[in-house]
């Protein structure tokens with residue numbers, strides 16, 4: 115069945131927009147807010163929103179991709195693009211929201227609205243698993259729950275759907291009202307309320323009250339009094355309530371929790387009757403989410419027995435794409451989370467960010483898209499693969515195979531996953547990036563297992579979305595004209611090389627900086643085309659620097675002379691960066707060098723001074739603010755002298771991470787963002803407003819019973835105070851876990867509990883005191899994450915986060931997540 119579409123003229127009317135239409139019959143099917151994620155340009159309507167960046171800046175890019183329909187607030191574009199339809203509105207976001215609200219209210223489907231501090235996405239995905247045999251469900255893609263995400267989600271409703279499950283997230287006051295209007299939920303679920311994301315609210319109560327606004331017009335609210343009681347609210351929204359609790363009387367009162375294997379058996383009293391279920395999970399968060407789903411099934415009228423059957427079959431939800439190393443130098447992007455066209459678009463964008471291999475392969479299963487005929491669906495997918503420059507398709511499933519003729523690229527088809535696996539040979543995949551994307555029932559996990567290298571059990575997980583969020587945060591703290599140079603030296607502070615650079619390139623950062631030429635060359639070989647500054651350009655590398663178009667930092671007249679010599683055969687002006695020493699006393703020109711420098715650069719026909727910069731020694735520390743000001747004054751003074759002889763103004767920069775927020779008037783023409791990108795900023799109290807990007811995990815290899823007085827590890831440094839138990843984990847100082855953490859100084863977290871080291875740290879292993887705890891071989895041990903954070907670890911051993919991060923050795927596998 116055809117999905118619901120609108121003509122641009124109809125949309126103009128709905129939005130009450132000032133329309134400038136050259137083709138009023140243009141059909142609109144997709145709403146787009148990011149020029150990089152255009153799926154089908156002809157039927158896309160681009161909303162130029164003013165979020166982190168001005169959306170109007172991306173109109174040229176969207177146009178280039180074939181988009182011809184735009185919602186704008188700046189009318190000058192009408193003159194610039196004469197062959198496009200424009201709808202002019204006062205507020206792009208409001209327009210997007212009112213269009214979705216209109217669309218939503220054309221349909222009378224049942225809707226579930228979910229909000230709360232945690233678990234929204236999991237509960238949504240699980241309800242989808244639990245209810246899809248009875249309903250044709252439309253749901254929010256991934257965790258699209260913001261002011262922008264909700265309208266985009268709701269736009270997905272078609273006439274075929276009879277149930278919508280949408281999540282709503284807020285970050286401050288007066289945000290839920292608009293989401294309530296768009297979703298209009300009949301059934302509401304409040305997952306929980308905790309301290310997380312309390313930023314935008316003055317109190318927990320205020321936050322709760324704002325969240326409850328989602329349910330103002332609901333018929334039924336499912337919630338736990340445990341999260342609500344403390345506030346003595348006079349009024350809870352919704353006509354009817356269904357409550358659950360593990361602590362007090364409720365419609366569903368859980369009275370017993372029992373763990374076995376990897377499962378949790380629950381007993382409960384439901385309206386006076388004893389019932390039970392088994393959840394195939396054992397972590398706290400999953401159990402709570404499972405109970406919420408249980409309550410939802412019961413409140414919808416499912417019997418205790420039917421609910422039990424369905425809950426026992428829940429499967430884990432990974433919402434993120436995973437990028438990891440594969441066989442034969444391949445990069446593997448693993449995405450078996452959902453298989454619909456919008457998530458395919460997201461995955462292909464991510465594939466396209468990866469420039470490290472010229473060849474791109476997609477392994478794709480049948481997609482199950484409601485409201486679209488197969489032929490049309492696979493035609494769109496074929497267009498999409500072409501547009502995203504995919505080289506090879508391996509299609510798995512009867513449906514995609516039937517439409518093989520639509521795909522014009524290198525291709526192969528298999529009826530099912532097993533057929534593919536049977537014909538699999540290792541040599542078919544070499545030096546390429548492979549996206550593995552399939553609907554759950556195709557069990558593509560088996561395929562990614564074949565394609566990935568075996569992972570040593572210590573893994574550094576890098577959250578690329580958090581990194582982008584941090585970048586956006588610093589963008590929001592700088593004026594639009596201020597460029598950003600991202601510091602990716604030392605494997606991007608330990609987080610990765612081309613993986614991070616690809617992400618930054620995709621997000622249109624202005625500059626990259628590395629320490630050594632080798633690092634820059636590696637990035638060039640991985641397809642990074644951004645300008646790259648090299649901070650320690652040794653003379654022996656000049657030739658390579660020039661060949662790879664890297665830009666040296668020039669810090670002395672000697673190095674300048676040597677570089678000028680190396681430029682003998684270069685005909686165009688070569689970009690270089692001048693480093694001024696204003697107080698660091700590390701590298702850079704001093705006052706006494708200035709005359710020589712000026713003589714060398716005056717009228718020089720070989721070089722262009724691309725930038726002049728210096729480095730602050732203590733931008734985060736208030737006690738040194740006087741010195742920072744002196745550095746700024748000195749820099750200004752030197753710059754004035756240099757510009758006077760150059761006759762042009764290079765880019766000026768001095769601010770590192772902490773200076774961006776603490777010294778806004780030092781932002782000049784560019785800032786150099788380092789540690790803030792990776793989640794630390796000594797200038798922000800408690801790293802407020804930036805996100806943790808890295809989690810280091812390892813695994814328990816063995817658990818031993820050790821008697822009182824016995825010793826643990828080398829030199830008998832660890833002594834058991836009582837009879838107890840130790841767990842050995844697979845990380846040691848050769849992995850970057852400092853020896854200074856030994857003998858109880860450091861701790862890791864196993865099953866949610868912090869356990870101290872005992873004995874000295876070994877080269878490849880560490881022993882932890884797990885006396886009295888339920889720990890077994892194979893359990894995960896967190897070395898650091900958001901709660902068990904690096905800042906605290908650094909303090910314990912008298913160092914700084916920079917050192918902890920950059921010490922993590924290359925033998926620790928990096929896995930990248932993106933959603």
Ligand SMILES: *Cc1c(COP(=O)(O)O)cnc(C)c1O
Nearest residue numbers: 601729770771772786787788789
């Ligand atoms: C490493 C470095 C930075 C980044 O510093 P952060 O404190 O990590 O932001 C900036 N400038 C120079 C010259 C650097 O070497």
